[in-house]
Each structure stands twice: as C-alpha cells, then as structure tokens.
Amino acid sequence: MNRDDHVCLCFRVSQRKLVNFMERERPRVASQLSECLGAGTGCQWCVPFLRKLHDQWSRGEVPGLPVSPAEYAARRARYRQTGERPPDSDGGTVEVETQSQYHSGVPGSSPVADPAHKPVRIPLTQLQRGQRAIVDCSELTDLPEGDRCLLHAMGLHHECEVQVCRPGTPCIVQIDSTRLGISGDVARKILVTPVEDASGRAP
Amino acid sequence: MSPDAASQASPTAGRDGRPPRIAVLGNPNTGKTTLFNRLCGVRARTANFPGSTVEGRVGTHRAPDGRVELELVDLPGAYSLTLDLPESRVCRECLRGELDGTEPDAMLIVVDATNPRRNLQFAAQALAHRLPAIVALNMWDTARTRLGCIDPAELSRRLGCPVVPVSGRTGEGLAALDVALDTVTALPFGADALVARLQKLPPADASTTALAAWADGVVRAAGARTEQVPDAGSRLVDRVDAALTHPFLGIGAFLASMAALFAVIFLVAQMPMDLIDLFFGSAAEAVHAALPEGILADLLADGVVAGIGGVLVFLPQICLLFFLLSLLEDCGYLARGAFAVDRVLRRFGLSGLSFIPLLSAHACALPGIMSARLIRDDRDRLATILVAPFMSCSARLPVYVLLIGILAAGKPAWVAGLAFAGCYALGAAAGLLSALVARRTILRGPVRPMVLELPEYRWPSLRNAALVTWDRANVFVRNAGTMILAISVVMWWLSAFPRADGDARVQQAQSFAGRLGELLQPVFAPLGFDAQLTVGVMTSFLAREVFVSTMAVLAGAGADADAADATVLEQVGSMARADGAPVFDLPTTAAALVFFVLAMQCLPTLAVTRRETGSWKWPAIQFGWMTLVAYAAALAAHAIAAAWTGAS
Numbered sequence: 001m002n003r004d005d006h007v008c009l010c011f012r013v014s015q016r017k018l019v020n021f022m023e024r025e026r027p028r029v030a031s032q033l034s035e036c037l038g039a040g041t042g043c044q045w046c047v048p049f050l051r052k053l054h055d056q057w058s059r060g061e062v063p064g065l066p067v068s069p070a071e072y073a074a075r076r077a078r079y080r081q082t083g084e085r086p087p088d089s090d091g092g093t094v095e096v097e098t099q100s101q102y103h104s105g106v107p108g109s110s111p112v113a114d115p116a117h118k119p120v121r122i123p124l125t126q127l128q129r130g131q132r133a134i135v136d137c138s139e140l141t142d143l144p145e146g147d148r149c150l151l152h153a154m155g156l157h158h159e160c161e162v163q164v165c166r167p168g169t170p171c172i173v174q175i176d177s178t179r180l181g182i183s184g185d186v187a188r189k190i191l192v193t194p195v196e197d198a199s200g201r202a203p
Numbered sequence: 204m205s206p207d208a209a210s211q212a213s214p215t216a217g218r219d220g221r222p223p224r225i226a227v228l229g230n231p232n233t234g235k236t237t238l239f240n241r242l243c244g245v246r247a248r249t250a251n252f253p254g255s256t257v258e259g260r261v262g263t264h265r266a267p268d269g270r271v272e273l274e275l276v277d278l279p280g281a282y283s284l285t286l287d288l289p290e291s292r293v294c295r296e297c298l299r300g301e302l303d304g305t306e307p308d309a310m311l312i313v314v315d316a317t318n319p320r321r322n323l324q325f326a327a328q329a330l331a332h333r334l335p336a337i338v339a340l341n342m343w344d345t346a347r348t349r350l351g352c353i354d355p356a357e358l359s360r361r362l363g364c365p366v367v368p369v370s371g372r373t374g375e376g377l378a379a380l381d382v383a384l385d386t387v388t389a390l391p392f393g394a395d396a397l398v399a400r401l402q403k404l405p406p407a408d409a410s411t412t413a414l415a416a417w418a419d420g421v422v423r424a425a426g427a428r429t430e431q432v433p434d435a436g437s438r439l440v441d442r443v444d445a446a447l448t449h450p451f452l453g454i455g456a457f458l459a460s461m462a463a464l465f466a467v468i469f470l471v472a473q474m475p476m477d478l479i480d481l482f483f484g485s486a487a488e489a490v491h492a493a494l495p496e497g498i499l500a501d502l503l504a505d506g507v508v509a510g511i512g513g514v515l516v517f518l519p520q521i522c523l524l525f526f527l528l529s530l531l532e533d534c535g536y537l538a539r540g541a542f543a544v545d546r547v548l549r550r551f552g553l554s555g556l557s558f559i560p561l562l563s564a565h566a567c568a569l570p571g572i573m574s575a576r577l578i579r580d581d582r583d584r585l586a587t588i589l590v591a592p593f594m595s596c597s598a599r600l601p602v603y604v605l606l607i608g609i610l611a612a613g614k615p616a617w618v619a620g621l622a623f624a625g626c627y628a629l630g631a632a633a634g635l636l637s638a639l640v641a642r643r644t645i646l647r648g649p650v651r652p653m654v655l656e657l658p659e660y661r662w663p664s665l666r667n668a669a670l671v672t673w674d675r676a677n678v679f680v681r682n683a684g685t686m687i688l689a690i691s692v693v694m695w696w697l698s699a700f701p702r703a704d705g706d707a708r709v710q711q712a713q714s715f716a717g718r719l720g721e722l723l724q725p726v727f728a729p730l731g732f733d734a735q736l737t738v739g740v741m742t743s744f745l746a747r748e749v750f751v752s753t754m755a756v757l758a759g760a761g762a763d764a765d766a767a768d769a770t771v772l773e774q775v776g777s778m779a780r781a782d783g784a785p786v787f788d789l790p791t792t793a794a795a796l797v798f799f800v801l802a803m804q805c806l807p808t809l810a811v812t813r814r815e816t817g818s819w820k821w822p823a824i825q826f827g828w829m830t831l832v833a834y835a836a837a838l839a840a841h842a843i844a845a846a847w848t849g850a851s
Contacts, residue, residue, distance in 0.1 A: 004413040012419045014412075037420065129441065146287050147652045152411035153283035154654060155321045159412060166445045170542065172657065177318045181448055181542040183549075183653030 005069045006159060007049055009076055009134070010042025015053070015063070022057045030054035045076040048085075069159055073134040074120045074193045121191040125171055125184065127164045133192035135160050143189065154180060161195065222263065222272040223388040224305060226297050226334075229313030230325050231280030232658040234341045236260075238313055238371030239277040240670045242380075247277070247674065259293065260674070266381040273384060276307065284328040289581050298332045309387050310336040316346035316368065317659075319353050319425075323418040324411075326362065327404050335392040336364045337383045343368035344375055357425040363400035372664060444539065444657065453543030460531070460540065461562050468523045475519040483512025498699075506695035517807075521570045521679055522672050524563060528574060529671040533663035542655050549653065551635040552642025554578055557587040561634065564594035565627075568808045572815055573675065582646045586638045588815055589825050592808050593634030595627045599799060601751045602743075606796040609776040609787045626800050633801050633832060645824065698742060716742050730798065730837050731791035733780045740798070747804040754778075789848050794841035802833035 001007070003016040013036060021027070021036035030051045033039050040047045049072075053063040065072070075086050127133055137148065137158040155175040156162070166172035169184025182190070229235045239247070243262030260277040278297055279290040293302065300306025312329050314322040319340075330336055338358070346352050347368070359366040365383045369376035405417040447453050487504040494500035531537045537559075545555030553561075556578045564571030571591040578584040595603075603626055611619040642648075696715075703713035712721075720738030727737045735754075743750035754775045778786040787795075803809070809822040816822070 004410050004416060006416065011423075012416055014416045016413070017416070017420070037423065143652060149286055149411070150282060150288070151652065151654055153286060153324075154656060156654070157411040157415055160415065165441045166448065170448060170450075170546070170653070172441075172444055172448065176320050177659075178321060179444070179657040179659075181539070181653075181655045181657050183546065186652045186654060 001065045001067060001069050001072060005072075007053070007065070008037075008039040008042065008046045009073065009159075010046075011038045013037045013039040015065070018050070018053055019057070019063050022054065022063070027054065043076070043080055045079050045085075070121060070136045070138065070191075070193065073136075073159065073195075077120065077134070077193050077195050080195060121193055124162075124164075124173070124182070124187045124190040124192050125167070125169050127167055127171075127192065127194065129164055129167050131167075131194055132161055132163045133194045135162055136191045136193065138191075143186070151186075154178075156180060156182075156190070162192065222274045223308040224274045224276060225309050225311050225384065225388075226276050226278055226294075226307040227311045227313065228278045228294050228298075228329060229280060229341075230282055230315065230322050232656055233280065233313045233315040233322060234371045235280055235313040236277060237664060237667055238339060238341055238369065239275060240667055241371045241374055241377065243275055245670065245673060247275075247670075264384075266385065273388070275311070281325070283325060290579070294329075298329070298334065307334060309384075309392075310334050311384070312336055312338045313341050314338050316340040316342050316353060317349065319358075319422050320415070320418050323362075323421055324414045327414060327417065330362060330364065330400060330404055331407055333392075333397055335387045335390070335396075337380070337387050338362060338364055338366045339380060340366055340368040341371055344370040344373050352426070353422065354426040358421065361403060361421045361424060363403045440660065443660075447536070447539040448542050448657075450543070450546065453539070454547070457540035457543050457558070460536070461559070464524075464527050464531070465562065465565075467527065468520055472519040472523050476516055479512065479516045479518070483508055483515070486512070501699055502692070502695070505699070506692040509695070510689075510692055515680075517567060517569050518676060518679065520567060521573065522676050524570045524574060525675040526668050526672040528559065529668035530663040530665075533661065533667060535658045535660040538655055538657050542653075542657070545653055545655075551638045552583075552646075553586055553635075553638050554580060554583040555653075555655075557583060557638075560587050560591050561594055561631075564591040564596060567596050567598070568592040568594070568805060569679075569811050572808065572811050573679065575815065582642065582648050585816065585821065586641045586646050588812055589641055589821065589828070590634040590638045592803055592805065592825065592829065593630050593637060593801065595630040595800065596805075598747055598805065599626075602747055602799045603796070605751050605754070605772065605775060606787075606792055606799065608772045610789070610792045610796065612772075612776060622796075626796065629797070629800050629836075633836070637828065637832065712738065730794040730834070730841050731788070732795070733786055735778065736786055736791070736795065740795075743799075743804050744806070746806065747799060747802075750799070750804075790841045790844035793844040794837040797840040798833045798837040800833075801829060801836055803829035 001015060003019065004014050006012050007015050007018060018033060018036055018039060021033065025032070025035070027033060027035075031040075033050045033054060034041050040050045049065055052065065056063040067075075079085055121136055124133070124135075135156060135158060137151070137156070143151075152158075155178050156173075160175055162173040162175050164171065165174050165179060169187060170181055171184075171187045172179055172181050174180075227235060227239055239260065239262065242264040243260075246264075247260045247262030259279055262275050262277070264273045264275050276297065278294045281288070281290040281294050284291055284295055284298075296302045297307065298310065310329055310332070312326045314326055326338060340346070340353065340355055340358070355366045355368050365387065367376055367380045367383050369380050405414055409417065447456055487508045490504040490508055491500055494503065528537070531540075537556075541555030541558065543555070544558045548555060548557050557575070560571045560575040560578075562571075563574050568591050571594070572588050575584050575587045575591070578587060603623060607619050607622045607626075611622060697719075698714045698716045699710070700715060701713065703710045717738050720741035721734050723741060724732070724734045724737040727740065732740065739750050739754045776785075776787055780786055803826045809826060812822040812825055813819055
C-alpha cells in the first residue's frame with residue numbers, strides 16, 4: 001500500500017494521514033491513533049495494521065504495509081462477511097490479541113500480509129442490485145490515460161465504494177449521491193470487491 | 204502551485220474601468236447555469252470561446268441596490284481542471300487569463316451541496332489558482348432537508364474562502380452571495396492570502412485517491428454524512444432508471460418521447476410559421492405595391508423581405524425545440540434516454556445525445572445542427588453536425604411529392620408509400636455511414652468511455668427553459684440570420700440578373716443561375732439530366748424546395764406552382780427533351796430522387812454549420828462530401844434503373 005491508500009476503510013483514513021498524525025501528536029500507544037479521524041473504531045479490521053504502523057514508527061522505521069490495496073480490501077470484505085480474520089503467515093489469527101491490545105494500549109505483535117492470498121475481485125457487471133463494493137481500477141489499463149482520468153474525476157476512482165442501482169450491462173452505480181451509467185464494455189473492465197453480503201444490500 | 208506565483212497582488216476591482224469579471228465554474232449538473240441565469244437573467248449572451256467549439260455565456264449581474272455590477276462568465280461544466288478535454292482546457296485557460304487576454308478578477312465555484320465530496324475535489328483544483336474565490340453551496344434547499352447537511356461556516360474555514368449557501372432554483376441566499384461578491388472584488392488578494400489558502404489544500408500533484416481522501420476529510424469535518432444511505436425514493440428511482448436505460452424498453456421509451464416531442468413541435472409551431480409566412484408574403488406584396496416596378500422593388504421584396512421571412516419562419520420550431528429539450532434535460536430524463544440509445548449510435552461513431560440532433564434534422568437541419576450543442580464530446584458533435592443534413596427534412600417533401608408522383612404514376616399507392624419510406628431510410632443510412640467514415644478519417648480519435656452522469660429527477664424550471672429559449676433564439680437571429688439574409692440576397696441576384704425580356708421562364712433560363720445550369724449540364728449528363736433539369740437542380744442549391752417552382756416555371760405552369768397540384772405534376776412529368784424524349788424517364792427520375800435525398804442543397808444549413816463550428820472548413824467538407832455521395836448514388840441509381848428498364 002502506498003501513502004495515499006486508505007488503512008481505515010470505514011472512515012477513509014489514509015496512511016499519509018496516520019503518519020502525519022503520529023509525527024504531529026507523537027502518540028504513546030497505538031490506540032491513540034483512533035483520535036486521527038476515528039481510525040480503527042468502525043469495523044475494527046484495520047486495528048492490527050494500525051498497530052503495525054505505530055510499531056514501525058515507534059522503532060524509527062518508515063511506516064508501511066506490505067499488502068496491495070486490493071488484497072487489503074478483499075481480506076477486509078471477507079472479515080466483514082465471516083467475522084473472522086484470514087490466518088496470517090504464522091498460521092494463527094491476530095485479531096483478538098491485537099484488537100484488545102489496541103484498545104488497552106499494550107503493544108503487541110503486528111499482522112503479516114499473506115502474499116499468496118488472492119483477493120476476491122469480480123467484474124462490476126456481476127454485482128446484484130443494492131450490493132456495495134470497493135472499486136479496483138488497476139485493471140483499467142487498456143483504457144487510454146485520459147479516459148481513466150475522466151472516470152476518476154467523475155468519482156469512480158480506485159478504492160471508492162459503489163452501490164449497484166441497476167445490475168448487468170449497462171449498469172448504473174451510485175457513488176455518494178452521484179449516479180453513473182456505465183456501458184457494458186467499460187463496466188466489465190472494472191473489478192470490484194464486494195463489501196456487503198446479501199443482508200447488507202438495499203432493503 | 205507555487206506561492207511565488209502570488210507575489211503580485213490581484214486587483215481589487217475590474218481593470219480599465221470595466222466591471223469586475225467573475226468566472227463561474229463547477230462540475231456538470233451542479234445547477235451552475237441555473238444559478239447563472241438567476242443572477243444574470245436576460246442580460247446574458249452565448250459566446251464561443253476562441254479556438255474552441257465549447258461555448259459559454261457572458262452576462263452582467265447587478266445587485267438589487269445597484270451598487271455592484273459584475274461581468275459573469277459561465278464556463279462549461281468540467282469534472283476536473285487537469286483533464287485533456289475541451290471543457291477542462293477552456294476553464295484552465297480562462298482562469299489563467301489566456302482565453303481572451305483578460306484574467307478574471309475572482310472565481311465563483313459552484314458546489315452541489317447534496318454531493319460535496321466529488322465537487323470539493325474540483326473546488327480544490329480551482330482554489331489553487333491565484334484568484335480570490337467564493338464557493339456557492341448550491342441546491343441548498345434540497346441539501347438542508349437531508350440529515351448530515353454540510354456546515355458552511357466550517358467548510359469556509361477548511362477551504363480558506365467564503366462559502367455561501369444558495370439555491371439557484373428558489374433564489375434563496377442570493378442576497379448573501381451579492382454581499383460576498385461585493386466583498387471579494389473589493390478586498391485585496393495578495394500572496395499571503397493565497398499561501399494561507401494553499402496550506403489548507405492538498406498538494407498540486409495529489410493523486411485522485413489523495414484528492415478524494417482530502418475531500419472526504421473536509422466533508423466529514425464540516426459535518427456532512429458521507430456514507431451512502433439509500434433514501435426513501437431510491438428503490439422507485441432504481442426501477443425507473445432500470446426501465447429508462449433498458450436496452451429495448453429504454454430505446455422504446457426514448458423513441459416514444461422524441462416522437463411526442465416532435466409531434467408537439469409540428470402541431471404547435473405550424474400556426475406561427477404560417478402566420479410568419481403570411482406576414483412576410485403580405486409585406487413583399489406591400490413593397491411591390493408601394494414602390495415602382497424595378498430592381499429596387501425586386502431587391503427589397505424578393506431579396507430582403509423574403510430573406511428575413513426565410514430566416515424568421517424557422518424561429519417557432521427552434522424556440523419550441525429548445526424549450527422542450529431544456530425541460531427534458533432539467534428533469535433528468537435526457538441523460539437516461541441518451542444512455543439507452545448510445546449503444547446503437549456508438550457503432551457509427553456517434554454518441555447517444557446525437558440522436559436528438561439527427562431526429563430534429565428530420566424536421567429541419569437548422570435546429571438539428573444547433574441542438575448538437577448538447578453533445579459534450581467535440582468529435583461526436585462535429586460528426587453529428589456533418590451528417591445531420593442527410594436526414595430528410597420537411598423542405599425535401601415537395602420534391603419527393605413531385606418526383607415520386609412522376610415515378611409511381613399509374614402504379615398502386617403502396618409503391619409511392621414504399622418510395623417515401625425508402626427516401627427517409629436512404630437519408631438516415633447515408634448519414635450514419637458518413638458518420639462512421641468521418642470518425643475513421645477526418646475525426647479519428649478515441650471514443651470516450653460511455654460513462655454518463657445520471658442527474659437526479661427534478662421538476663424542470665420553466666424560467667430556466669424560457670431563458671435558454673430566449674438565448675438560442677437570439678443566437679439564431681443575430682448570427683445565422685444575418686448570414687442567411689446575405690446569402691438570400693446574393694441568390695436573388697443570381698436568378699434575377701441579367702434582366703431578360705419575357706416571362707419568368709425566359710428570365711429563369713437567361714439568369715446567371717440558369718446559365719450556370721447550362722454550363723454544368725455535361726457534368727449531370729451521366730445522371731440523365733438535360734439542360735432544363737440541370738437548371739432546376741442548380742437553382743435548388745439555394746434551397747431544395749425551389750426545385751418544384753423552378754421546374755414548374757420551366758414546364759410553363761407558373762411560379763406559384765405547388766407539387767400537390769395534379770396539373771403541375773402532369774406538366775412537369777410530360778416535359779420533353781430537345782430530341783422529344785421525356786425528361787423524366789424512369790432512370791432519370793430515380794437518379795434525381797436519390798440526388799435530392801442525399802445532396803446538400805440548403806445554404807442556410809451551411810451558414811449555420813459555419814456558425815456552430817466556427818470555421819468554413821466544416822461546411823466545405825459537408826457540402827463536398829454530400830454532393831459527392833449524392834452524385835455517386837444517383838449515378839448508381841440511374842445505372843440500376845436503366846438496366847432494370849432494359850431487362851423488363
């Protein structure tokens with residue numbers, strides 16, 4: 001993940017904001033990162049990652065997470081569906097320990113991203129009505145640069161959350177209060193990671 | 204942006220004694236133009252920006268107390284200032300003062316209060332320019348009724364510029380906007396103010412993700428809710444959207460709504476058009492009666508009065524078309540309809556919005572070409588303008604009646620019906636194929652990804668529609684009108700001079716236009732046209748409906764002839780060549796019909812194309828291509844009909 005990618009996807013807190021916060025406020029414990037725009041207080045998926053960033057910063061290292069944004073979002077999606085964290089490379093789960101430590105302020109171990117893990121990404125056209133998803137624009141490489149920039153400027157940028165209003169081709173998605181109609185050829189190239197299960201769809 | 208750029212303080216008011224200039228900019232569908240119309244009313248005019256086909260509007264705004272007078276420039280809606288698109292380029296150049304050499308004195312950035320996150324990303328790009336700014340939080344009437352509405356005071360603190368909640372539709376907040384505009388143009392804006400503002404903004408090279416994160420933070424800090432919560436009506440809206448953009452249902456709904464639109468235009472516009480026609484007919488007669496017989500009377504009556512009448516007769520259709528289109532656009536339907544037909548037109552290199560000009564061109568190419576302004580993409584718009592005159596307009600009808608009447612004489616009625624339908628189909632097919640050719644040759648370039656913003660459904664504003672109509676009518680009368688009038692006078696001169704003694708027939712044959720016809724007869728000989736028919740075709744390059752009256756004059760039926768008149772049909776149909784053979788044998792009639800379906804024989808259309816494209820290059824290409832296609836197709840029709848006649 002790079003500095004502009006969101007670590008806390010619930011409150012869209014980027015790594016850059018977290019690092020700036022640490023430089024400015026010098027938090028003694030990782031739980032103080034929650035004061036940075038509420039990071040880690042939503043679904044709590046990012047808590048181990050916040051811990052890791054704080055650990056790195058405390059040791060004087062450059063904070064960074066060795067996981068791609070798409071994979072990160074996909075793992076979070078699964079976490080939100082099942083309530084369980086995917087096992088890390090040590091074979092165990094880091095959730096309970098690090099989450100409780102985050103809130104109690106006790107330093108603990110950091111999660112390690114699983115490089116072999118493949119993110120669950122499907123074309124936008126395969127979502128159902130009311131389903132929400134995180135957009136991955138990295139596969140839009142065969143669109144000209146100008147068109148990609150136009151899509152981004154219209155609100156369809158990498159990592160944004162969309163909700164499907166009309167599934168299939170052409171499809172209609174909503175981003176905030178903007179509705180975008182997207183033709184099938186473009187929509188098929190946009191890969192997304194669903195973030196809600198059936199119960200999370202529009203009523 | 205480097206703060207060094209701000210070392211020179213911005214002026215506090217307009218320079219050179221002119222009123223301060225305010226650039227009005229924002230994302231599309233933010234109600235920017237509604238706000239502009241509210242501020243300027245009828246004191247606005249459409250302006251094509253130099254070196255671009257993108258249009259904007261310039262208007263003056265005076266506060267109710269009359270103290271402040273401002274010049275407002277309504278820039279085209281753009282999603283970003285950094286894109287390589289005409290609308291983004293125009294906004295950038297305007298803010299830098301490169302558009303017409305005059306830098307604006309301030310910016311009015313219109314932000315949709317119901318969708319602040321995306322709008323603020325654009326605002327951040329605009330605020331990086333060295334100009335004092337005001338953010339108008341538009342659609343405030345809708346936004347404040349929603350939970351988690353943004354706090355203008357906090358937003359102002361976060362952006363480093365005044366934020367005024369307004370509603371372009373209801374007029375709410377305009378008094379506060381006046382005060383803010385007054386203040387912002389009166390106070391100095393120096394390097395310190397810019398540096399203070401830049402510190403609150405994301406870096407100039409921020410990625411789209413970073414820009415979105417910044418906007419997200421600002422919106423959250425200003426108290427607005429950012430998560431998506433479906434509102435109560437969204438299920439209904441989803442269903443309506445699904446139907447209106449459905450591949451079949453959506454196209455059906457669009458065709459039906461357009462059929463209704465044009466039925467209304469035909470029904471309602473007919474009476475004022477007849478009245479205008481009648482008025483100018485009487486005016487021409489009055490001129491003839493008032494002045495002694497001679498060149499001056501002819502010039503005034505047949506050149507000037509007829510020319511003005513010829514321009515104004517289109518006005519009811521143009522006004523109605525733009526009024527109704529504005530209502531459809533305002534209520535949010537037009538974007539959905541265009542989205543539905545886009546997949547069909549995209550195959551021919553056109554966009555969904557091209558459908559409206561092409562359909563409109565079936566009534567008359569003039570409003571069709573003017574309505575191409577709806578199309579955002581430059582290449583799509585030019586391709587649409589180039590091929591719109593291929594559609595069979597109502598002026599072709601008298602010619603179709605005459606030629607099909609001759610062609611289908613003595614045959615069952617369905618033959619004539621089929622021929623009529625064939626003419627319309629031939630025109631549409633030639634138009635679509637020409638668009639494809641144009642997009643692969645002279646207008647080659649990437650097709651924009653079909654991603655269209657579908658604005659919220661709203662009640663359309665009659666005031667807005669009336670202002671749009673007023674503006675379009677003004678553009679038509681002032682620009683196209685003057686050119687069409689000049690052309691009419693020139694064409695009158697070509698057909699009235701040199702003066703010949705004798706009846707109208709002799710005058711027609713002896714005139715410059717007639718002589719030109721004789722001169723060019725060898726060119727049309729392969730199509731089977733004799734000298735008389737060539738004269739008819741040549742005079743109809745002014746306006747194709749002239750063909751019927753010219754042929755009637757040549758056949759000796761009189762200048763007031765009407766193709767629906769059976770006598771005229773018989774007389775023209777029985778015209779003979781010099782060797783005694785009929786002029787209108789089957790191959791020649793078929794060739795003439797195909798030629799009239801496809802040829803560019805309308806000077807007003809060329810004048811409007813010149814006006815809309817800002818260059819004579821496009822009308823020249825349009826004329827050359829259509830004439831070439833018409834000639835080749837007529838030649839093929841002549842050969843096929845000759846072979847068929849020989850075989851049978």
